[in-house]
Amino acid sequence: MIYVAICDDETSMSEHIRSVTSEFFRRKNMETIILRFSSGEELLKYDGQIDILFLDIQMKNIDGMETARKLRENKFRGFLIFITVLREMVFQSFEVQAYDYLVKPVEREQFEKTMERLCESMQNAKEAGLLIQRGHESYIISLDDIIFCEIIDRKIYLNLASDEVIDYYERIENLEARLNNWFFRCHRSYLINLRHLRSYKNSIAYMDNGGEIPVSRLRSREFSSVILKYMKSI
Numbered sequence: 001m002i003y004v005a006i007c008d009d010e011t012s013m014s015e016h017i018r019s020v021t022s023e024f025f026r027r028k029n030m031e032t033i034i035l036r037f038s039s040g041e042e043l044l045k046y047d048g049q050i051d052i053l054f055l056d057i058q059m060k061n062i063d064g065m066e067t068a069r070k071l072r073e074n075k076f077r078g079f080l081i082f083i084t085v086l087r088e089m090v091f092q093s094f095e096v097q098a099y100d101y102l103v104k105p106v107e108r109e110q111f112e113k114t115m116e117r118l119c120e121s122m123q124n125a126k127e128a129g130l131l132i133q134r135g136h137e138s139y140i141i142s143l144d145d146i147i148f149c150e151i152i153d154r155k156i157y158l159n160l161a162s163d164e165v166i167d168y169y170e171r172i173e174n175l176e177a178r179l180n181n182w183f184f185r186c187h188r189s190y191l192i193n194l195r196h197l198r199s200y201k202n203s204i205a206y207m208d209n210g211g212e213i214p215v216s217r218l219r220s221r222e223f224s225s226v227i228l229k230y231m232k233s234i
Contacts, residue, residue: 002030003049007037007067008056008083013104014038017054017083020108024115040067049137050078052118054102057084068096075164077139079118130178132158134168141166143180147209149191159211161196184226186215194230 004021008014014036025032035050037043040062043055053071057064068080082101099121100114129140141158150157151172158166176185182194190213192205199206203220205213215223 002032002051003035004032004052004054005035005037005043005046005050006054007040007043007059007064008054009038009059010056011038013056013083013106016106020106020111021054021115024112028119040064040070043067044070050076051122052079052081054081054083057082057086065096068098072096079121081114081118130158132166132168132170134166139166143182143193144195146183146193147196147207148193148211148213149175149183151189159209161209163209182230184223186213186219186223188216190214194227197227200224200227 055064079099085104145160147159156170196208198208203215
């Protein structure tokens, strides 16, 4: 399921984007839930999942750019597509990691090109990332962003390069099977990303975020071998 949100204070434009989006994903045989908001304030109050957001830049009170800043500050990770009549506004979109922009009136050919690229990006993100489920929400986490994983009381805690920690329920054995070769289970409660390993001394793996991860005695010999193999590959 893909959650799409449209935020535009023009009812006709909001309906147009809803219609072409629904048709596009129906042809792809992909299920969607499409949500519509008429203001930045209304959107910011919503705390559910959004995978793709179409956001009008020019709106009353809080405009689209300020709305986008607040969303990113609140850890919004979805694909952001601006809708605008002013091309020059687009240069500001880089600071909020906008995926693309659509110029009003949004033509079908322009929309289709953007969405085809977005679908490819979503597929690449899934292949290079970790899809996790938290209640009714799902997230794609880039494997490169994960420094180490810890399990506490049946919960996995992903420690990310952004200093964010994301927790969810999963067995560490299942998580280990889903990660690539650069992750090593150095302890029954820890998986570390070798790309973020700074040094190893006295049975402690020192990570580049300051984390100090214990390496069990039973895994220390294998760990040394894995480190050498990793160093030869980079």
